[in-house]
């Protein structure tokens with residue numbers, strides 16, 4: 001699994017060109033993309049990165065990748081990010097690391113969104129992985145009850161014995177559904193609840209998924225399965 005993450009992440013640098021502004025995802029798979037990008041930057045590649053989390057910003061800076069903020073750009077050429085689960089239509093569940101809101105803002109703004117995963121993340125239908133939902137700390141118990149009514153068990157994310165706080169100073173509710181029949185509808189219903197900032201369902205956003213399989217990668221493009 002570790003090797004598959006590495007080869008999927010590293011493969012993504014093939015989609016990078018000089019002069020690009022790049023959305024830098026969060027997690028242990030995209031980590032390998034960022035490492036490789038850092039190597040290319042040290043050899044003279046001229047790109048800018050816009051990070052999806054404080055952790056990624058720190059990593060990218062440590063590798064010498066120039067960092068920009070939204071105020072400084074009017075375009076993101078490509079965003080590269082990991083996922084917790086991806087289905088055959090390239091819909092995804094993200095947020096295992098709690099970065100889903102910034103990740104989605106950047107994925108939606110980017111001209112192209114590429115997901116990098118190892119093959120254990122691929123499934124026919126979403127629902128194997130719990131669904132992270134970012135919520136306001138105020139009234140989170142009420143929001144959790146409202147989400148539970150959609151048929152899941154809800155757990156407030158903890159790190160050790162402390163509540164996990166997102167980069168946006170919010171909480172994450174991890175929602176365990178037995179299966180997700182209509183991911184788009186579920187996303188819309190949860191997102192409508194007051195107190196919900198966003199869900200980890202990334203519907204119709206990815207243009208391409210790079211899957212690490214053994215020693216190789218498979219590239220799945222949007223619409224290839226329609």
Ligand SMILES: O=C[C@H](O)[C@H](O)[C@H](O)COP(=O)(O)O
Nearest residue numbers: 027028082095096097098099
């Ligand atoms: O919030 C975290 C992100 O959505 C990650 O991209 C996702 O959890 C996948 O992470 P990893 O590549 O470490 O499995």
